[in-house]
Amino acid sequence: MLCLWLLLLGFALLTLALSDLLHRDTSRGHHQYPAPPRRPLQRVPRAPDLEVIVESRDPALELGVDLSPLKSLQEDQLLFVPSTPGTRNPSQKKGSYKVLLPGTNKDRAAPAPPTHGEMGKAVRLHSEGLDRDTELAATMKYGFNEVVSERISLHRRLPEARHPGCFGEQYSESLPSASVVVCFHDEAWSTLLRTVHSVLRTAPKRHLLEVLLVDDLSQHGHLKSVLSEYVSHLDGVRLIRSTRRLGVGGCRTLGAARAAGEVLVFMDSHCECHTGWLEPLLERVAQDRTRVVSPIMDVIDWRTFQYNATQWPVRGVFDWKLDFYWESNFPLQDKDQDSAVQPLRTPALGGGVVAIDRQFFQRMGAYDPGMLLWGAEQIELSIRVWSCGGSMEVVPCSRVAHLERHHLPYRLPDQELLQRNKIRIADTWMDAYRKIFYRRDTLAHFIRQSESPNIAERVRLKRNLGCRNFYWYLTVVYPQLYVPQDRPALSGELYNVGTGSCADYPRGQGPQGGPMKTAPCSGTGSQHCDLNSEGEVRWGPVGALCLDAEGERAVLSPCPAHRPTTVGLRWKFIKLSGQLIHQPSQLCLEAVKEGGLPQSGPKEVNNHTSTGGLLLRPCTHHPGQQWHFEQLVAPKGA
DSSP, X not given: OHHHHHHHHHHHHHHHHHHHHHHHHHHHHHTTOOSOOSSOOSSOSOOOOOOOOEEOOOGGGOOOGGGGGGGGGGGOEEEEEOOOTXXXXXXXXXXXXXXXXXXXXXXXXXXXXXXXXXXXHHHOOOGGGOOHHHHXXXXXXXXXXXXXXXXXXXXXXXXXOSOGGGGGOOOOTTOXXXXXXXXXXXXXXXXXXXXXXXXXXXXXXXXXXXXXXXXXSOOOGGGSHHHHHHHTTSTTEEEEEESSOOHHHHHHHHHHHHOOSXXXXXXXXXXXXXXXXXXXXHHHHHHOTTEEEEEEEEEEOTTTOOEEOOOSSEEEEEOTTOOEEEEESOOOSOOSGGGGTSOEEOSBOOSSEEEEEHHHHHHTTSSOTTSOSSSSHHHHHHHHHHHTTOEEEEEEEEEEEEEOOSSOSSOOSOTTHHHHHHHHHHHHHOGGGHHHHHHHOHXXXXXXXXXXXXXXXXXXXXXXXXXXXXXXIIIIIOTTSOOOOOOTTSEEEEEETTTTEEEEOOTTSOTTOOBOEXXXXXXXXXXXXXXXXXXXXXXXXXXXXXXXXXXXXXXXXEOOSSSSOOGGGOEEEETXXXXXXEXXXXXXXXXXXXXXXXXXXOOOOOHHHHTOEXXXXXXXXXXXXXXXXXXXXXXXXX
């Protein structure tokens, strides 16, 4: 028994000695490792607890009557992580830092975080050995090739793409201060930090008041304590966390409520800025506080992260399905040489980078709080700004590159979420023209039939601001958008009796048109076409492509910009026989199955015919030449 007790005592002493040795190693490590790496592992040396959530009672959220859309944010619980002045480079700062919690006077000290280099050795991926499966997994996680992003410096410089005339532009020395608001939700470490460092490197300190990072309830581990540590060592950067999911609009509205700059610059969390991008935006807003501006949005390829400069001119537009896109290859009215550096008015702006006066943004009602998570919020803001006294421009001497995702990195909780956001836009802003939208988005139509959006507050805001109607918007701001006639029995899906399918234009063939084919009827409104009183068969949600003839093949080509339409684009529909006749040739439109012969009878087969599609043939009574326009929905007020 004595030997047993001695053995147990010796084991206890040995355990205490080892524990003391490990404790000293850990303490020594806390004082030696510097700033977090580009891609931290989940298991990092224990950091100070920065994830303390305190209830905010900040008076900045106690807003007046005219700022009612922001009132709901006063109930949020937030965490602020301000930066320590004079520590723009995290790796240069040693010692402790302070985390200031709003509503308290307590400081919390913590040791310096690990440097970029040392900890990076422990966690950086061995990219040379990554196989295709690894890259695929990284792409599926974020919607872009994270492996390639990890290999790129956080401080990479983009090639110069500005017009030479931009270098002679002079800007006021008394430009307004700017707060750059970057919202993120489960963003990759490398792209988020590259965005932040890009802003800090390219924006002059005298104009950039702060960078606000707003965490929209991220769940990834690297966006927790490690990010808090990193941000606390960046001069002029603050981190705000929301304890509930707000979505793009709500997150940006929260950032705006906490911003101190005169001008808000909303920026996506995967952007890279060119030198001189901020000054041209601030100049335009300073000249007119009701002006909302955007840089030229260049593109970063999601596979290779290659930079691709966008050609000028470019403007933001949307179609009748309320889908936004950037339009290029359109003629400028001003042929002056200075037009290459002059801002261009645009019907809409994308959400990648938008600069707006802070007080004007609040007076206009911020982002619509009823918009859910993601989608179409930039279209709603664009229509509202124009209709309620503001304007929008693309500024060519400002350039910011935006990473285009292959897909969303997260699953939306509601598959009809985007349609619900579009329904709010249609019912609030489009007046009687909303019927055109519902005919082209049948899912939105059926959702609207079963439930009505609560838009009373936004309609009241619209009335209080004295906003103009949608007819004014179409006439003055966006006259280039074709307004369909949607006449009964002359619009809808073009159904072919012989094949039991619908006329279709394969996606991906581009906006300049191409051969038409037949495909199963989608029933979604995406195959909608409209035979108008001019004899044009307009295709798709934009109505910018017209049914045309190229030899014996039916194709789509750009519709004429001015009336009257060209003779070659005129068609006539015979309701009794279902024939669609090309007026110049007096031939009928016939559907030919893939790899088959024309269904109206034996004819000489050429290369075009053997591929199938829509062809022009002498008129017969064969089912392949029998068509019906089928309207899928008939919204009220049609």
